[in-house]
Amino acid sequence: MTEQRYRSHTDSIYGELDVPTVVNAAGTKTRIGGSLIRAEALEAMNDAASTFVELGDLQAAASDRIAEITGAEAGYVTSGAAAGLCLSAAAAIAGHDIAAMDRLPDTEGLPSEILMPRTHRTGYDHALRAAGATIVDIGTNDLHLGTGSTNVEPWEIEANITDETAAIAYMEKSYTEPPLDVVADIAHDHDIPVIVDAAAELPPRSNFSRFIEQGADLVVFSGGKGIRGPQTTGIVAGKQEYIESIALQHLDMHVAEAAWSPPKRLIDLDNFAGVPRQGIGRSMKVGKEELVGLIYALEAFMEEEQAETQREWQNRADNIACAIEDAGLETHVTGGSDVSVAPEVVINVDESSETTAIELVRRLRAENPRVYLGGDRIDEGEVVANPMCITDDEADYVADRIVANVEN
Template identity: 65%
Template sequence: MTSDSSIYDELGVPRVVNAAGTKTRIGGSLIRPEAVEAMSRAAEGFARISDLQARASELITDCTGAEAGYVASGAAAAMTLGTAACIAGDDVAAMDRLPDTEGRPDEVIMPRTHRTGYDHAIRAAGATIVDVGTNDPHLGTGSAAIEPWEIETAITEDTAAIAYLQKEYTTPPLSKVVEIAHRHDIPVLVDAAAEVPPKANLTRFIDAGVDLVVFSGGKAIRGPQSTGILAGRADLIESAAFQHLDMHAAAEVWDPPRDLLDPSAYDGVPRQGIGRTLKVGKEELVGLIRALELFLEEDQDELVAEWTDRTALLDAELTDVDTLSCETVGGGKVDVAPALHVTVDEDAAGMTAAELVLALRRENPRVFVGADALADATFVLNPMCLTDDEAQYVAERIRENLS
């Protein structure tokens, strides 16, 4: 691994060798150099943010098939804006009151097994989450975690939306949820923050009929980490934009881009909305636009082949360590990036998988590996954010700590 000095060395902050994947806590992914260049050029002058958002909307529309799109300061911010749009609609007074939702439907239905810490983003808009279903599958009863009828019977006059966390294992099927929601004229908001690649997922959710879908701009798309994409129905995107953009303007000179906002549909200039704290700078908007263009042009098969080779390299470096067993998982049609799952024989190693992972994180540079399966004495090596030299370094540090 290169020993060249970095900006983090200059700041006295330990670098991270990232074998964990596109995790926000260690900076997401590496921004594409072309996007960094575009951001630098954007910093040299000015543009109206609403014009940049309109341009981003065009690109998001083209690549998702949605009626419109928008950029927020991360996927969680996009979830907040999407929820605010579902609650306030085109009611300027309701926008002004959020997160006070008095007089507006403000309940968001979620399957219980879809609930995560990220639902703070939904509640931040003023919504009350109504969770349905059970955790019976974890008890081994054989019953379903959530039945479609449970969602339908939870819908009332106070329902603003149904939220759905997209993972390949989540139930019920999204198509069934959309069917139920639309039968009651309720929008569906899908959190698909980490669901690209594959590129096909950009269109998958709109094709399935969802009203709003959220993607991260700073993971595999490799735009600025502080960007998220909201795509969906034009009226909901318009509401999100009204609640996000700087609206300190005299009515006489208020002239937003008509392909993003229709001022004639509103009684006046909205106040600063709940989304004002989620603003995106001109540099981030330009960087996301350029990164998304490049992501669409990228040869995904070539990238997967590179990740597959790197995973094989990691496997080869660790295969003769007696206290470890390795298995390559993923690399298929849905989970396109393969990863190496490494299980520690904790008795033989004299240390637990958690102790090993913590020791790696305390080094300088820090080594981060996936830690979602420590209860099974397993950690994960993800090749997406590594070079080959870094992969060898990670394997070296694992061996050294075990010895």
């Protein structure tokens, strides 16, 4: 019955391309498409594709809406959160200096060090380094020794600020420290910005303004995860001076100075000595369709009933857990957290079957349609089913396939 239910997957555009589809119980993972774009966004994108528009005007309109939602001075739409981090670093390094913009990622002679607490480092900070920044690690991982000491003390951050420091980068997760407002106070005492990576921190909607209120100068969100906009979009919210710099390093600058008239609320020409060359962000362009799609997805995200969405996720997770437990597998359902905003079904495979977690993940991903579970705990013998990106029918299918593959 479950195979019959999903025969329609082969009738999709991916079936025509001979590409297997995925039943996504892993959450908003980029490698399997992030999330499903909202219908409102798709309709708006289709409409946007039929007309030309000046992208600077469209970015200015997006900036107005992002500022309204976040409480920041301005905002900008980028080609994903990683691009937002890269452009934020470029803005911190180059500022309003168009000669510096022209040189990036060559930062010789420019303050280009970005301080990061050591436990905030991830593979995603490559996006900061791509702008020419050098990451300076601060602190230790002593918290994990169980001695009561912390990983990073505020004085360590302050002691490492020098004339070469361009910014402080902060990864927002439940385990990161020191608190953002403490880091922001230190940064602002030295007149340097704080860049916050909050790519996966939506929902809740309150996070839109939370980091700005705590003193962040630039906050980066994904547009293709919880917001359910185009996968190739991101949002930067922050100080006007940095958003201006981002815009100049991102927009098409192939224009005569005499004819250059960007919207003043996005770019104030009085702040710049002339038209810059094509900037480091030119390879990260955002199409008018994605821009409009993100704006409309953002509107829908702000209007939806979050409590109802949370209840749907909880019911779906509970149903998966019950079906799996009936087959003799050990599970527990987590509450939403800063790491995952949705409740998740944690399945202890190694302790309750002869199949290992790795074997289960591999088998499910080899099926057609592929079934993806979260593998972040695979080294602990556990897999995770996330309810965010599946329907109720798909949740039943996921449970069926888990049980079938464990029993084999």
